[in-house]
Amino acid sequence: MNTRARRRLLATAAAASVSAIALAGCASPGAGDSADGADEKVTLTVTTFGTFGYDDLYKEYEKLHPNVTIEATNIDTGGNARTDAFTKIAAGSGLSDVVAIEEGWLGAIMDVSDTFVDLRDYGIEDRKGDWLDWKYDQATDPDGRVIGYGTDVGPSGICYNTKAFEAAGLPSDRESVAKLLDGDWDNYFAVGAEYTAKTGKAWFDQSGFVWNSMVNQLDEGYYTSDGKLNVEGNAELKKRFEQLGAAAEGGLSAAETQWDWNGGKSFVDGTFATMVCPGWMLGVVQGKLESGGGDASTGWDFADAFPGGAVNWGGAWLSIPESSEHKKAAAELADWLTQPEQQVKQSAAAGNFPSTIKAQQTLAEEATPNEIFNGAPTGAILAERAKGVVAQYKGADDSVIQENVFGPAITALDRGETDTKGAWDQAIGLLHELVPTN
Incomplete structure (x- = not known):
């Protein structure tokens, strides 16, 4: 990490603390992994924020992968999640195996992008066509390293x-x-x-x-x-x-x-x-x-x-810190959570709108009524609102x-x-x- 990035990181962490007070698929293995064998028992920690709609997906993944236990932490707001992430990055420890990053502070993360795994080592380029071009590009640092699996857009x-x-x-x-x-x-x-x-x-x-x-x-x-x-x-x-x-x-x-x-x-x-x-x-x-x-x-x-x-407005990515002891298993989980099929389920649970093209098309075609919003086909409406959007x-x-x-x-x-x-x-x-x- 260069000196400028370190200074900006410390400044961002300090400002984030002020905010907290004020706001009261399979992947190929990469280097440096522990031995995450298919049958080895592994516990993966995940940190998200707001309303991600992942609870049922975690259970489904654990059922599909009996060797995996997921320990999930959900922080109330994206601002407080920023505080949590940058405090741990500055300390050099404590990040979960999978960390959700919000669009508003992705720019600050890019100053310290080497804190996170280059997901090209885990096959993300094979899925590049799944996402909106600009969503994939946003998580690509100046050196071409891809540090996030896209979840939703706003x-x-x-x-x-x-x-x-x-x-x-x-x-x-x-x-x-x-x-x-x-x-x-x-x-x-x-x-x-x-x-x-x-x-x-x-x-x-x-x-x-x-x-x-x-x-x-x-x-x-x-x-x-x-x-x-x-x-x-x-x-x-x-x-x-x-x-x-x-x-x-x-x-x-x-x-x-x-x-x-x-x-x-x-x-x-x-x-x-x-x-x-x-x-x-x-x-x-x-x-x-x-x-x-x-x-x-x-x-x-x-x-x-x-x-x-x-x-x-908004959107997030799932990233894998270099500090994770289970990078391969964490990448497999993040990859699975962001597949189009799972993004459709996530949207049904949380109302958010997918960043993968296939999932967007599914929501537009199904036009499922949202009971709490007077039967509005919220997914189909968001598909219309997404036309022409570039972050x-x-x-x-x-x-x-x-x-x-x-x-x-x-x-x-x-x-x-x-x-x-x-x-x-x-x-x-x-x-x-x-x-x-x-």
């Missing part, structure tokens, strides 16, 4: 509550809502202003997730495609921040706590009417809705629309900027503790404090 639609729409006199059937929300962010916020004026209630849950989506739609976000910091002086980024700020100041945001939503009760009591939903968020919403006492009758649905057009380049400190720079500023804006200009200035101050310059 095309997005709008989750909305039919009962809330009806209370405001807005159309509530899926097709009409898609037409209503078809347009740019100005249109989305204008419909929201109408809703809030009629009901006195918020239009969306909180501004942080909306901001993530707005940024991800830009050709270049917090970084230019050649890796240069791209926040100060980025006129389009500031324009979008001002759009969002006006909406928040107009009462459209419910100022919910990210990942909590009042224990899920806010999905049930009509606190807000819409929410930006990448595929992986559907499982999160379902879990929180049920925690809050809701079910399919609560009225949530999923529309084939998104302000400003196609966007990718934005994410720089080394992208997730730090998202969570630790803009996160606190947007929270203050939502809570009425500052205005839009004050929130932007706060974010720029945090940027100077937390993010190394190029």
